[in-house]
Amino acid sequence: MTALVSLVTAYLSHAGGSGVLTSRHTLDTYRIGVKQFLAWSDMNAVNLLRPGRHDGQHYINSLLAKGRKPAGVKLKVAAANCLYRALRWAGATQATPFEDVKVAPDHTSGLVKRPPYSEDDLHDVLRVADVQVRFLLLLTAHGGLRISEVLGLKWVDLDTDARRLTVTSGKGRKSRIVAMSTSLSRAARDYRALYGPGGTEAQDGNRSTSPEFVFRFSDAETARYHMKKAFREAEVKFRGFHPGRKYAGTRLLQQIKDFGRVAAHLSHESVDTTRKGYAALPVDDLKNDLAGW
Secondary structure (H helix, E strand, C coil): CCHHHHHHHHHHCCCCCHHCCCCCCHHHHHHHHHHHHHHHHHHHHCCCCCCCCCHHHHEEEEEEEHCCHHHHHHHHHHHHHHHHHHHHHHCCCCCCCCCCCCCCCCCCCHHHHCCCCCHHHHHHHHHHHHHHHHHHHHHCCCCCHHHHHHHHCCCHHHEEECEEEEEEHHHHHEEEEECCCHHHHHHHHHHHHHHHHHCCCCCCCCCCCCCEECCCCCHHHHHCCCCCHHHHHHHHCCCHHHHHHHHHHHHHHHHHHCCCHHHHHHCCHHHHHHHHHHHCCHHHHHHCCCCCH
């Protein structure tokens, strides 16, 4: 199993669509998915190099039977399919067991499936959060950044005077400028005073050899540890980083009622992605006043 996981990593790094720029998050997701598919194959006596005609669909059906949502199943299939691309790349097989498989679409609104944190949730967590967690949380909940984008930030990307930041490690290698809210820019200044160049806590942490990065840790698990600690203290359930990003999209859409601008802020691949994700939001009826956000 270890050798096959390493093969997938090598394929993604050297022959995948993103090449050596494939994000760490993507690599981790595919590694987990490949391991799960290999475990299922072993349990069901599937010949890995010569799979049966219906083995791909059987794998999908087994995931759905366990209650997995279609979106999650698609991620697992993408990982398993990547394994076979890697095997073909290595010349080990010509099998394409996932070529004609189907995953039933899920028509549930993105806001229903993955609702944003509420105003009260964020208020309670920010009230008890330290400087680091406050900045981290607001980067997702106001800036709309993905956790991989947060961890890729460098000090040169922050312009607190102009209240904007530059995302250079966006999904699909896309860069963008993000306007910072008043709360986010203040959190950025407080964080810089402690951990920025010349700050009282500068060079303290796992990234002391790479002081150009904003955060002292580089992996999502460490970021999750700090966030969960603050959420637990605030007695708010931590549901991951994405509900913060959902909050950013929801609040911005309430304010400007423009799917195109929200798509640009969140760096969605297309406006259709934004429309699907926020389809349940009654944009025309919203009267929220976000002054001072």
